[in-house]
Amino acid sequence: MELPPAGAHYYPHARAYHSARGALYHLLECVRPQRLWLPRLICQSVIDAVVAARVEIVWYRLADDYLTLLSLPFEKDDCPLYGDYLGQGGEQKEKLSRMIHAERIIFDHSQAFFQQQYPALANLYSPRKFFGVADGGFLETPIDLPFPDIQDRESLHHFSHLLVQHEHGTSAGYADFQQAESALNTITARKMSALTERILRSVDYERIRKVRERNYALLSESLGSLNAFRFSKAPVAGPFCYPFFYPTRALHQALIARGVYVATYWREVLERVEPDSVEANFVNYMIPLPCDQRYSEEDIKQLSEIVRSVVTAEAKE
Numbered sequence: 468m469e470l471p472p473a474g475a476h477y478y479p480h481a482r483a484y485h486s487a488r489g490a491l492y493h494l495l496e497c498v499r500p501q502r503l504w505l506p507r508l509i510c511q512s513v514i515d516a517v518v519a520a521r522v523e524i525v526w527y528r529l530a531d532d533y534l535t536l537l538s539l540p541f542e543k544d545d546c547p548l549y550g551d552y553l554g555q556g557g558e559q560k561e562k563l564s565r566m567i568h569a570e571r572i573i574f575d576h577s578q579a580f581f582q583q584q585y586p587a588l589a590n591l592y593s594p595r596k597f598f599g600v601a602d603g604g605f606l607e608t609p610i611d612l613p614f615p616d617i618q619d620r621e622s623l624h625h626f627s628h629l630l631v632q633h634e635h636g637t638s639a640g641y642a643d644f645q646q647a648e649s650a651l652n653t654i655t656a657r658k659m660s661a662l663t664e665r666i667l668r669s670v671d672y673e674r675i676r677k678v679r680e681r682n683y684a685l686l687s688e689s690l691g692s693l694n695a696f697r698f699s700k701a702p703v704a705g706p707f708c709y710p711f712f713y714p715t716r717a718l719h720q721a722l723i724a725r726g727v728y729v730a731t732y733w734r735e736v737l738e739r740v741e742p743d744s745v746e747a748n749f750v751n752y753m754i755p756l757p758c759d760q761r762y763s764e765e766d767i768k769q770l771s772e773i774v775r776s777v778v779t780a781e782a783k784e
Contacts, residue, residue, distance in 0.1 A: 473668035477580070478592065478605050482612065483659035487577055487593040487604030488516040493656035494573070494589050495520035497612050501544035503573075504537065508746040509550060511735050513575065519654040529745045532697065534559045535566075546571050546588060551579035553710045553755060557701035560585050570609075581676050581705030596707065597759070598670050603663045618658040675760045676705035682758035682767045683709050689771035693778050696753070708755035713778065717751050721777045727770060729754050 476483070484490040495503065495517065502523045505513065517524055525545070528536040533552055541547075549556070549563055551574065560574060569586040576582055577593035584590050584607060592605040606612075686709040696712035722729050733750060740746040756770065 470665065470669045471671075473665060476605070476664075476667060477670075477672045478584075478607055481590075481592070481605035481607045482614070483664055484604040484606060484615070485655070485657035485659055486512075486602055487575075487591050487606075488512045488654060489656055490591055490604040490606035491573070491575075491589075492516040492520050492654050493612065493615060494606060494608065494610070495522050496656070498546075498588070498610065500546040500571075501542060502546075504535075504541070504545060504547040506535065506548070506550060506746075507740050507744075508552070508733070508736055508749055509548075510577070510733050513548070513550075516654050526739070531745055532559065533745070535563055537566075541567065546573055548573040548575055550575040550577070551582055552749070553753075554579035554582055554703050554705075554707045555699045555710060557582065557699050557703075578707040580707070581672075581679075583704070594667055597705070598667065598675070600663045600666050603659050603667065615656040615658050617655070618660065678760040678762075679705045679758055681764070682762055685764065685767045686711075686756055686758055686771060689768075690756075690774055693775065706758055709758045711754040711756050711774065712752055713754065714748060714752045716781050718754055718777055718781060721781065722754065722774065725773050725777060727756075727773055729756065 482490065484493065491513065500522060502525050503517050504525045504527050505517065506529055507526050508529055514524070525539065527538065527547070530536055533556065535547065535549060537547070547563070547567060549560065549572065551557075551560065556579065563572060564585060564587075570588055572585075572587045573589045573591065574585055574587050575591050577591065577596060580592055580594060580597045588608060588610070590607040592607075594600060594603045594605065680703075683703065683706045690709070690711060693713070694711050695714055696710045698710075719729055719731055731750065732753070732755070736746050736750050756774065758767070762770070
């Protein structure tokens with residue numbers, strides 16, 4: 468397989484793991500906080516990593532602006548984890564850093580790969596959500612952690628969905644994608660595979676960041692007047708998606724029926740929150756419109772037209 472010459476990782480000082488959840492597990496195993504404060508709006512994989520590390524979980528709610536609401540006394544050996552939701556959490560991270568000592572905070576940048584790092588106990592990244600790899604995670608921490616003894620050797624078996632999508636389009640290969648996702652369910656501390664690491668060293672990060680920002684700006688210009696999401700005032704670097712919040716009705720299925728494949732994050736959250744909560748509204752009404760490097764300006768124009776037509780049709784019903 469021919470690849471461009473290998474360069475440096477985007478975060479050259481970060482530790483490279485098989486997955487972001489494995490990196491979190493390793494951090495918790497070594498640091499051993501008394502309790503980890505988790506937002507009720509969080510991916511199940513994060514919960515699984517905390518449970519595997521045998522750390523007690525304390526749940527916290529989110530305010531309307533997705534800032535943390537810590538309701539119980541915060542002990543000196545506790546750590547909060549905050550997720551940068553859809554890459555829009557710059558202001559919230561700054562506020563949290565003023566509330567709690569930075570050396571206790573874990574920032575989860577799984578949806579914010581290009582976002583500015585903050586002084587913290589740890590910054591976590593999930594490159595597979597931004598680039599053409601099946602696995603991988605990065606951990607930035609000032610803590611001198613021991614390196615995992617084991618390196619992942621199974622990565623090559625989980626790339627098929629990426630190859631199928633390349634051949635047949637982004638909507639193809641879903642079954643293979645699910646298989647690749649399930650391969651990450653085993654929580655262990657493993658080094659990143661040689662294959663994933665080599666591919667990530669070949670990525671043109673600056674080009675990808677610019678394309679994402681261009682597509683994001685085009686969607687914002689076209690759909691901003693229809694969008695109820697309260698955007699961060701801080702610029703969003705290399706955005707994960709364009710968050711389209713339409714709290715009147717859920718539009719996911721209507722968009723999927725028109726060929727726009729949008730995800731729903733994270734359905735399991737509805738089991739632990741109130742129906743009218745900030746967290747439930749995020750799950751039900753937040754639509755992550757794609758703006759990644761696979762899409763041309765013409766693709767984004769077509770996407771905008773479909774979204775506007777769906778919203779208009781829903782408003783008439």
